[in-house]
Amino acid sequence: MEAAAVPAAGSSRASAAIGWLRANILWLLLVAALAVLAAINLGRTAEATQTGISTGAIYALIALGYTLVYGIIELINFAHGDVFMLGSFVATSLFVSIAPSGKLGLGSIILTVLAGLLVASFATATLNVLIERVAYRPLRNAPKLAPLITAIGMSFILQNVGLLWHTGAVGVPDLINSQHVVFTIGTVSVANSDIFAVAVTIPVLLALSFFVSQTRYGKAMRATAQDADAARLMGINVDRTIALTFLTGGLMAGTAGVIYALYNTTVRFDSGFTNGLIAFTAAVMGGIGNLKGAVVGGLVIGIIQANSDAVIGEQWQSTVVFGILVLVMVFKPEGLLGEPGREG
Amino acid sequence: MEAARAFFKPISDALGRVPSIVWKLVLLGLAVLFPFVVNPLFGDLTGGDVLQHGVEALGYLMMALGLNIVVGFAGLLDLGYVAFFAIGSFVMGWLASDQFYGAHIHFGVADALAKFDPHGIHINFIVIVIVAAAFTMFWGAVLGFPTLRLRGDYLAIVTLAFGEIVPRFFENLPTLSNGQKGITPVDHVYLPGIDPTAFNYPLTLKPVYFVALVMVLVVLFVNVRLRDSRLGRAWIAVREDEVAAAAMGVNLVRTKLWAYGFGAAFGGFAGAFLATFRNTVNVANFDFGQSVFILCMVIIGGMGNVVGVIVGAIVLYTVNNTVLPHLNSISSSLHVAIDFPSISAGIFGFFMLAMMILRPAGFIPSRRRKIELTHGELVEDTPLFEVRQ
Numbered sequence: 113m114e115a116a117a118v119p120a121a122g123s124s125r126a127s128a129a130i131g132w133l134r135a136n137i138l139w140l141l142l143v144a145a146l147a148v149l150a151a152i153n154l155g156r157t158a159e160a161t162q163t164g165i166s167t168g169a170i171y172a173l174i175a176l177g178y179t180l181v182y183g184i185i186e187l188i189n190f191a192h193g194d195v196f197m198l199g200s201f202v203a204t205s206l207f208v209s210i211a212p213s214g215k216l217g218l219g220s221i222i223l224t225v226l227a228g229l230l231v232a233s234f235a236t237a238t239l240n241v242l243i244e245r246v247a248y249r250p251l252r253n254a255p256k257l258a259p260l261i262t263a264i265g266m267s268f269i270l271q272n273v274g275l276l277w278h279t280g281a282v283g284v285p286d287l288i289n290s291q292h293v294v295f296t297i298g299t300v301s302v303a304n305s306d307i308f309a310v311a312v313t314i315p316v317l318l319a320l321s322f323f324v325s326q327t328r329y330g331k332a333m334r335a336t337a338q339d340a341d342a343a344r345l346m347g348i349n350v351d352r353t354i355a356l357t358f359l360t361g362g363l364m365a366g367t368a369g370v371i372y373a374l375y376n377t378t379v380r381f382d383s384g385f386t387n388g389l390i391a392f393t394a395a396v397m398g399g400i401g402n403l404k405g406a407v408v409g410g411l412v413i414g415i416i417q418a419n420s421d422a423v424i425g426e427q428w429q430s431t432v433v434f435g436i437l438v439l440v441m442v443f444k445p446e447g448l449l450g451e452p453g454r455e456g
Numbered sequence: 457m458e459a460a461r462a463f464f465k466p467i468s469d470a471l472g473r474v475p476s477i478v479w480k481l482v483l484l485g486l487a488v489l490f491p492f493v494v495n496p497l498f499g500d501l502t503g504g505d506v507l508q509h510g511v512e513a514l515g516y517l518m519m520a521l522g523l524n525i526v527v528g529f530a531g532l533l534d535l536g537y538v539a540f541f542a543i544g545s546f547v548m549g550w551l552a553s554d555q556f557y558g559a560h561i562h563f564g565v566a567d568a569l570a571k572f573d574p575h576g577i578h579i580n581f582i583v584i585v586i587v588a589a590a591f592t593m594f595w596g597a598v599l600g601f602p603t604l605r606l607r608g609d610y611l612a613i614v615t616l617a618f619g620e621i622v623p624r625f626f627e628n629l630p631t632l633s634n635g636q637k638g639i640t641p642v643d644h645v646y647l648p649g650i651d652p653t654a655f656n657y658p659l660t661l662k663p664v665y666f667v668a669l670v671m672v673l674v675v676l677f678v679n680v681r682l683r684d685s686r687l688g689r690a691w692i693a694v695r696e697d698e699v700a701a702a703a704m705g706v707n708l709v710r711t712k713l714w715a716y717g718f719g720a721a722f723g724g725f726a727g728a729f730l731a732t733f734r735n736t737v738n739v740a741n742f743d744f745g746q747s748v749f750i751l752c753m754v755i756i757g758g759m760g761n762v763v764g765v766i767v768g769a770i771v772l773y774t775v776n777n778t779v780l781p782h783l784n785s786i787s788s789s790l791h792v793a794i795d796f797p798s799i800s801a802g803i804f805g806f807f808m809l810a811m812m813i814l815r816p817a818g819f820i821p822s823r824r825r826k827i828e829l830t831h832g833e834l835v836e837d838t839p840l841f842e843v844r845q
Contacts, residue, residue, distance in 0.1 A: 188609045250813050256608045257533055258812045261755060264535075264748060265808030272802025276794065385744070389620075392613070431624050434617035441614050442602040 138440070138448055142412065149419055155299035160422040161415050166306040166375065168414020169313040173368035174391035175398070175406040176320065177240075177361030183337045183401035184357045186256075190263035191243055193388015194270035195362060199236040199369025200379040201277055203228040207285045207373070214285035221287050225374070229312070233366030239270075240362030241355050249351065267385070274381030281380045284373045305375045316367050317407060320360065324403060333357055337401065386430070390417070393437040399447030408448060479763065487669055491662045498778070506778070507661040513773040514668035515730040518675045520753040520769040521762065522722025527751065528760035529683060530715035531695030532603075533612040536619020537750050539599065540592045540720040542742040544727025546626060547588035549639035549737035551579045565643065566652040581645045581732065585671070588728035589721040596720020597713045604712055607698075616744070623742040638738030642731050657733065664733060671729060675722050679762055682718060691715055692760075745801050749776070752804050756811055758818025767820060776800050 133140070150157040174196050181189040206228050207214075216224060247262040290305035324330035335343040336353045344350050372387070373379050394413040398405025413433065420432040440447065494506045519541060526534045549555055554576035562570040564580030579587075599618045603611050626633040633639065645655040645667055654663040682688045690711045693701035702708050731737045749772070757768020780796040780803070787794050796803070811818070 186609075188613065247809055247813075251816075254812075254816060258816050260533065260609050260612060261751075262809045262812045265805035265812070268748065268801045268805025269809070272799040272805070275799060275802070279798075389616075396613075427624075427628050431621050431628070434621050437617045438602065438614050438621075441606065441610055445606070445610065 138444060142416070146415075146419070149423065156422050157419060158298060158300045160418040162300050162302065162306065164415030164418035165411060166309040166414070167418065168394075168411035169309045170368050170372050170375065170410075171387070171391045171394045171414050172407040172410025173313060173316065173364045173371070174387060175394040175410045176317075176364045176403060178388075178392050178395040179398070179400055179403060179406040180333075180357050180361045180364075182395070184333060184354055185248070185252075185259075187248060187259050188263060188392065189243075189248075189358075189361070190260070190388070191247075191266035191270055192240075192361065192365060193386075193391065194267050194274065194384035195236050195240050195243070196365040196369050196372070196387065196391075197274050197379070197381060197384030198239065198270060199232045199366035200373040200383070201274060201282075201369075201381075202235045202366075203232040203370040203373045204282055204284045204379050206231055207287060211285050211287060214287050214289075216287065224287060225370070228370050228373075229367060232370050233363045236366035236369065237359045237362035240358040240365065244355055244358040249354075267388075271381060271384060274384070278379075278381060281378045284377045284379060286374075286377055288374050290375060290377060309371050309375050312367065312371055316364070320364070321403065323360070329353070329356055333360075389437075390433050393433055393440075396437060396445075397440050397447055399449040402447070402449050405447055405449035412448070483763075483766070487672075491665045505658065505661060507665060508658055509773070509777050511657075511661060511665050511668050511733055512730065512777070513770055514665070514672050515726050515733065516750065516753065516773050517672055517766060517769040518726035518729070519723050519750050520757075520765050521672075521675050521679050522719045522726065523750050524719075524754050524760065524762065524765045525679065525682065525691070525722070526715050526719035527754050528765065529688060529695065530691040530712060532712065532715060533608075533615070534716075534719065535612045535616035535744075535747055535751065536599075536622075537615075537719075537723055538742045538744070538747040539619045539622035540596060540723030541727040541730075541746060541750075542623050542626060542739070543592045543595055543720075544588040544724025545731035545737045545742075546633065546639075547591050547724065548584055548728035548731035549642055550632070551577050551584045551587065552581070552643035552732060553577075553639050553641065555634060555639045564646075564648065566646050568652070569643065569646075578643055581643075581647065585725055585728045589725040592724025592727070593717040593721035596716040596718075596723075599720075600713055600716030603716075604709055616747075619744060619747050623739050627739040633737070633739055636738075636740065638736050638740070640736035640738070642735050642737060644735075645732055668729060668733075671725065675725065676762065676766075678718075679722075683762070687711065687714055695760075748801070748808075749804065752808055756807060756818060758820040761818065761820050764818050764820035768818070772804070776804075 146157065146161070174193065177192045177195070178189060181187060181192070207224065210224050210227075211220075243266055247266045248259050251259040251262060288304050288308050290303060290308070292304045293301045294304060294307060295302055324333060332343070332348045332353045333356065335346065335348055336350050336357075340350050343353070372383070390413060391410065394409035395406045396409070397412060398407070398409025413436070416436065417429060417433055421429055424432075490510055491507050494510060498506045519537065522540075523534060523537050526532050526537075554573065556577050557575045559577050560574055561577045561579070562574075563578070564583060565578045569578055599615075603614050606614060627635065644652070644657065645664055646652050647655075647667075650663070654660065655667075657664045683691075690701065690706045693704065693706055694708060694711050698708065701711075734741075753769040753772045754765055755768070756772060757766065758764030776797075780800050783796040784794075787796065
């Protein structure tokens with residue numbers, strides 16, 4: 113920083129290097145940490161990283177919901193994690209009613225999972241749009257604090273709806289035979305659940321990316337995110353665009369709920385709060401408002417979390433994740449991929 | 457909504473004409489009378505000693521008043537207030553129990569305690585609450601420091617993260633917290649010159665109620681004096697417009713850190729009291745729900761208004777701990793299987809939502825705050841909690 117502030121003659125290359133270092137310090141730290149861990153115990157690190165990618169895919173899908181909404185109305189949609197939880201509940205109920213034992217032919221399994229994805233995503237998308245209509249739209253022009261508080265209130269309401277639905281942990285029929293190991297590389301064994309998580313996430317991400325970057329509606333969303341008033345002047349129906357954003361976020365949350373239910377094989381009413389906060393951390397880490405950033409952040413958080421679980425134990429998980437959240441928010445609020453200047 | 461406003465206006469105008477000293481005396485009189493009348497009046501409602509709830513409510517009231525400094529006066533949304541509740545409680549746990557079994561330290565406690573329980577650290581109650589307040593004040597400033605650059609919802613999230621980190625930190629270090637079993641028993645209140653058997657709670661509750669009431673009055677006095685001080689005006693200035701306040705010579709860093717510090721100090725003060733009153737310090741009691749519960753007290757009463765916060769705290773505590781369990785007996789007699797206390801968070805969530813949409817300034821809004829909130833809708837830039845600079 114000193115060198116950047118007082119450039120000596122001929123030091124432009126050095127200051128450029130320092131600038132690059134400052135911009136990529138988080139990446140360097142992450143890679144260095146992984147390298148150190150791998151040097152200590154390669155097998156454990158590889159295994160944890162592989163687990164991290166699968167859970168990271170789920171976080172990425174949830175994080176997209178946060179980042180879409182924050183990008184467009186600058187609101188932390190606290191209720192999003194609980195929408196995800198209700199999505200996993202809907203999927204679980206459907207799976208239990210179709211195949212209580214989890215034993216089906218391959219064709220019926222694919223159909224059932226597809227039906228689960230459709231029904232859960234539809235339910236969460238509807239719910240998310242309703243939440244926006246009831247809790248956030250009336251406060252569109254109120255001070256920032258007000259919608260944040262309604263979001264927390266909404267989160268508690270949904271969590272307790274989940275509690276009334278299923279008080280304890282609920283088992284999910286193991287449709288995809290999740291623990292079945294497909295192949296092994298070294299000590300890393302890739303199971304059905306890992307492949308399922310990644311195989312569902314990638315097409316959804318591609319579809320979302322196409323929707324946001326190529327369609328008229330996506331363009332309207334980007335315009336509203338950039339400047340709602342100017343977008344309105346250009347003839348964009350801002351309220352409908354915001355509702356559409358919540359709908360998209362809800363679809364992602366429902367998809368994540370289905371993957372989570374089948375990956376974890378149990379669902380709980382309080383899973384939304386923790387996973388929601390971790391996913392939010394992922395969104396912040398990737399640069400909130402940035403879709404690619406949310407995906408990258410989800411994977412990064414998943415990998416960090418799985419490695420910290422393996423090295424220092426699961427009881428420190430929330431301390432590690434929230435510690436990262438604080439560090440990123442305080443020292444690099446624009447995140448890994450976000451543009452600087454949004455905050456502070 | 458307009459009709460409701462028109463309906464309430466004459467009532468609130470009439471109430472506004474009563475001199476404030478009358479209100480204060482009425483409230484104080486009610487508080488003093490409370491332990492003598494509560495059981496005959498409401499004892500059959502809960503089936504237990506209602507005064508126990510009264511004492512706990514006073515503990516929460518202290519915390520709500522502390523949080524009101526941060527959220528109401530200085531306008532810094534704190535979603536992790538439970539961290540200070542936890543730190544204060546643990547200070548009481550460390551200094552008034554056998555947690556540090558190897559130590560043999562007794563200071564200002566009853567002779568009988570020193571004689572029969574030579575292990576651990578046992579310090580006088582008054583000393584501990586002061587130490588707890590000072591210690592949490594320090595941590596309030598330390599945790600507040602990294603948030604100084606942040607505003608609005610980023611600030612809220614960082615405080616939330618601290619509220620999650622602090623209890624988990626204690627939980628994972630059993631030497632400090634005794635793990636999930638928690639630190640128990642904790643010494644009872646002991647005041648020199650008063651027979652220690654007077655504080656034989658939960659059997660005899662009146663003496664400890666008055667200890668809590670005195671503590672509340674101390675908190676209230678400091679709270680009001682702070683609000684009217686130079687520092688308090690600086691808080692309000694920062695809340696209304698940070699940039700303008702800085703331009704007028706308000707030192708933002710110092711002002712905000714004092715807000716965090718004082719807010720935290722009251723949380724620790726109350727936490728220490730609740731630790732001895734509950735006779736246990738358990739990490740399971742310090743979750744996000746507690747932060748939101750205390751925040752709800754501040755919001756529902758009216759942010760920034762001391763009287764509003766008092767009313768909000770008492771009403772909310774009563775609803776949570778006596779009305780909801782009572783609803784349970786009604787619902788079970790109607791054969792509706794809803795466990796109301798277990799969904800209390802959802803019910804409060806609904807309150808918060810309805811409150812923000814229908815009456816964002818709270819039931820008893822602070823006058824200045826009300827102006828801000830209503831003008832926020834008219835003026836194009838909303839100075840409060842604006843993220844972009």
